[in-house]
Amino acid sequence: MFSKFSSFYEKGRNKEIVAGLSLISVAVILNLVFGYFAMIFAFYLSFFKWDYIGQMQFVGLKNFEIVIRDLIRGFHGAPYLLSPFYTGLKNILIYTAIVVPIQTFLAVVLAAFANQKIRGQQFFKVSYFLPATTSSVIVALIFIWLFMKNGFINYALAHIIPGFQPIDWINDRNYLLLAIAMVAIWGTSGHFMVSFLAAMQAIPREIYEAAMLDGAGPIRRFFFITIPMLRPMIVYVVVMGLIGALQMFDLAWVMAGANGGPGGAGYTVALDIYNEAFTRIRPGVAAAKSWFLFAIIFTTTYLFQKKYGRAMR
């Protein structure tokens, strides 16, 4: 047996296969255990009532019914404490609608600037990308400090806009979500800039040269060459942005708190799933809610890909 194995291993090609497989197996196993197993277990869990200690109790679709009742109640205008899932969903949709377009747009613009051959450009590339390397919790903590009523952001705004009244960003239900969205845009656009930069550098120079011969200026070149050529990357960035925004947890957790802050303005679906599982001790309902969130993310990204995602070439 062993000699067979070693003779198998002797062959150069097989050596590579073994090395390759053993390297990827770690990632595959982690993905199977923490990704697919967790997903399947969540699906299983969503039909049960459980409190972690006792036996799991089969309740059929009751957990899903709780979620739907929450949504219906929310539509009828119940206070946010009684319809947490609806509140979280509403907030997260607004948040996504703000964050994804702005972050994508900003990332393209930043990438276009970073793609110029100007001295010192490397410094800007690094500084745009830096937020992506920083822990989101730290970022949120720093921004809480900046967003304070007598913090830097109000100070700066008061100097730019005459007659500006300082806003209590974090403690005002009208501004909390906006503040979180601003932090998210600041933190992620640099990250997506790198994706766009890579895609831009893959655009053949000849196209630009031909356009220049035809007399197209830099702005026309940007809109008629760069943007269309970037389309697959834009689709990728929007899809990743959608998934990230709809699952947002960390920023809300730090900036708004587990209960979503004033008026539940910073409450998100992910926070609600967490609270359901660990504060209200209803892991079954939490699992049902996470399947709802999955369905929402799946359909939005699927529809978007179907509409815009077709390969260009």
Add this chain to the structure above:
Amino acid sequence: MKKAYSFILVSVLLIAVVAAGCIGGGGETTSPTPTTVTTTKIETQTTVKTETKVQTETKVQEKVFIRFAGWSAGETEMKNYQRIIGEFEQKYPNIGVKYEVIPQMFHENILASFGAGVAPDVFYVDSSWAPIFIDKGALYPISDLADKSFIDQFYPFLLKPFMKDGKLYGLPKDWSMLALFYNKKLFEQAGLTRPPQTWEELEEYAKIIADKTGKPGLAIYLGGFNRYVPVAVSNGAPKPWFEKPEDASWFDNPVVKETLTWYINLYKKGKIEREQQGKTPYVVQPSDVGAGWLGDAFGQQQVAMVISGNWMIPFLADQFPDFKYGEDWDIAPVPAGKKGRVTMAYTVILGINAKTQHPQEAWKFVEFVLGPYGQKELVVKAGHTLPSIKGFENDPDMWPQHKKTLSFKYDQMIVFLWGPKSGVLEGKFSDAMASAMRGEITVDEAIEVMKQIVQEELSS
């Protein structure tokens, strides 16, 4: 063909090895390590001739490790626990204790660890969470392990929340009760000579202090149902108890409504409206004055009064050594209502996991920490809180601040527990109250929300 076969075999093997590496390796902490324990027995026999027999016995005993989880009320407490664990391990060399501190969402974490099958052997349980743990059979009945004489050392009212069907599920490690902490210097500046006696006077004093000293008179938490309960009960409301959906009617009691309105308006009037008028707020929450919690706000001398528990006392001594008890601040009983004086008591047990593999060893540890020696070292000398066993009332080592809180006379003392789902209800009630205090919903809406929460949480 053969090649493909062995290729599949090798890859399966590989994955199995990696998987075993991932899955295994967790149970190391509980694997017993053999240690040598030498016991020396000396037997003296007095018969016709005195004979002394010295018998030395060496046997290999397995060392058992138990895991002990708690939250932390600060670094001092953690250090004291580590010290007592060291002493315990010296006394019982065959038992090792692994101390784990879970700083946030403690009970939720413990519940989740039950779900994963890795719950600690000994862990804190707050009275408000006890029913959930007891009902689900998560706690080992302490009455099966402890002698009656040991249990009888404890104050009976502290044991009540942990009893079910004649069995006792936990012994409190200590306890605390609410009292009024006031800043003597700020009182002097405002021309006040004694602490407020009634709830109305409390608000009045807060206003006077704000006007005269420019510092808010009172700090409270937004929400905090447990801080409101003494107000309601002292004004004549029955003690809250939510066991079935119909118990939501507690909120229909006119006294409950009236006092809840007063309590919520404290912040609305004292902070929001005062600031709109451009005046110093007289009621704030800790974060309004840049403090993390009530103790911090009081210690920084940003506010003149807070109502808090004994856990605040060691914190003040530790963090604000220049802010001295007696000279700079003092303690008074919680203000009285129309029907007497009521305070809240908070207590935490060291629960033993019902599924522990080493109940005897866990009990030995609990007995050591909770017994007279442990409480003397941990609670009385360190001044953390109040000892839960009787007989320390006049101990010379007891901090004067704690002695004073114990001397207050109350008509009723309510232990933090409002029925089988107290912990969950407390959180949700507090959210609704905080929302009303910030003025997002009216008091009536908040009451409606709280009633619905009771009905929902207790209907299944």
